[in-house]
Amino acid sequence: MPAGKSGRGSGDMQSAIAQVKAQQDRAARRGKRSGRQKVHDVKVYAKDWIIKLVTVALVAWLILTIDGVRREYADFRAEVVEVGGQVQATVGGSSQTAASKLKLSDGDTVTTGPQSYVTLVLGDGSGIAVEPNSELSIRLLEYARSGRRDRSLLVVSGAVTSLTGPQFGAESVLNIVTPGVRATGRAGALRVSYDPQSKTSMVQCLEGTARASSPAVAPFQLGPGLSARAQGYVLNPGGALDAASKASADAALAQLRGLQEPRNPSGLTDTERSLVRLADPLLSILGIAPGGWGYDAMAAARRSAAQKGLETLRTHIAEQQQPPEVLNPWTLEELRMDDAEKRRLMSAFLGGMLDGYVKQGNEWRLEATSRGNKHTRWMATEAGVRAVE
Incomplete structure (x- = not known):
């Protein structure tokens, strides 16, 4: 083969090889750009979803927190759930006939006539049964986000039975007072009565433990089934409940427990409380x-x-x-x-x-x-x- 043709053939081959290599380089660059584009697209997609998820989470947190704050108001109200006979309520200084769903707060009172009664339930499921010929004044309903509840009730006359609810809280305190004595309990049940004519007070611990005291007598503990009696400020242990008192107490507690069942909090309520505390x-x-x-x-x-x-x-x-x-x-x-x-x-x-x-x-x-x-x-x-x- 002539030398000239051999040189041209070699040059053509090198040119072809160079073209193939250039094509391969361009393909590689396109592949790299395509890979980088895919990575970029994935990052943008992920970022958009993260923003959406965070936004949804923040909105959900805000809604649940606001609703949790709203639910807190239930701990500052006692709701009338059962009424029998003649029952009057003083709400915000105005007197009215007590009716179901009426809500009472600090300073409000309920008064029952002969053969009449009223039952109150609070946000945590605690119940209060007011007996005939009684007057109960709500002195204070307090709730802290630590979960502690502080409640104070005044028995002006007659008798009331209280049962703390399942969400009352281990650190919570209930004080039921008369003009002469104070009964302090945590989880459990109490019956407190007062006769304004004789100035006689009675404290009965029905479940759990309680402390009885007066302005003149230091607190002493009462176990379940025990009582204390006071004449004015003179307070003494009263011994065990008699059979009639125990039977009456058991009936009142059974009624209050029946009202607690539909008020047990849901998982959503617990979640909202946790978010509000946070x-x-x-x-x-x-x-x-x-x-x-x-x-x-x-x-x-x-x-x-x-x-x-x-x-x-x-x-x-x-x-x-x-x-x-x-x-x-x-x-x-x-x-x-x-x-x-x-x-x-x-x-x-x-x-x-x-x-x-x-x-x-x-x-x-x-x-x-x-x-x-x-x-x-x-x-x-x-x-x-x-x-x-």
Whole structure:
């Protein structure tokens, strides 16, 4: 073969090889670009879905939290679920005939006539049965996001039976008082009665344990089936319940348990409560507290209210010629104050009452705890008011 043709053939082959290689390089580059595009598309797709999921989660959290805050109001109301005979209610200062679904809050009362009764249920399933010829005043219904409930009821006359609900809480406290005694219980059942004519109080522990006390007698414990009896402030153990009292108590408790069943909380309710507790620091900053909104519902405001309340009580005690030997921690009966001022002052304290009053010689001491999550303890003496560590 001539040398010229051989050279041209070799050049053509090299050119062909170069073209093939160039095509392969272009294909490889296109493949890389295609791969990068696919990765990019996957990233964009994943990012869009993550944004959507986060948005849905935030919206769901917001809705559940708002609904959880709404549900908290149930712990600040006692709902009438059963009425028999003549029953009157005073709600917000206005008197009306009690009817099913009527809601009562702090300061409201129910009064039953002869052969009449009314049953109340609270948000956690706790029930209160008010017997004939009775008057019950709701002093305080309190709920904290820690799950603690503090409740205070006053038996003005007659008798009531209470049964705590399944969601009442291990740290929660129920105080049922008469003008002469206080019955304090946690989980369990109590019956408390008061005769205003003879000033006789009776406390019966039906289930669990309870403490009975009076302004003049230190608390002592009652086990199930035991009672305490008081004439004025003179309180003594009353022994075991008789057969008739036990049978009556069992019937009342069976009725209250029947009302608890349809009110057991759902899984959604538990979820909402957990979310609200998680959001409590933010809600507190915004002034959104259980049962209220604004500065007055914030922890700082409640501590301040308790401090000012003790300062006012300190002034009233100082105005008397002699400090009282005994002071009723829930009625302030021994102080010359009008009832409206008493109610206003006591609403600043945990349980709607003082923790205690002690007088030794000419020296005296008042103790109280502020409402809210912080539960700051305060002490008042003749020298002033201070927080107790």
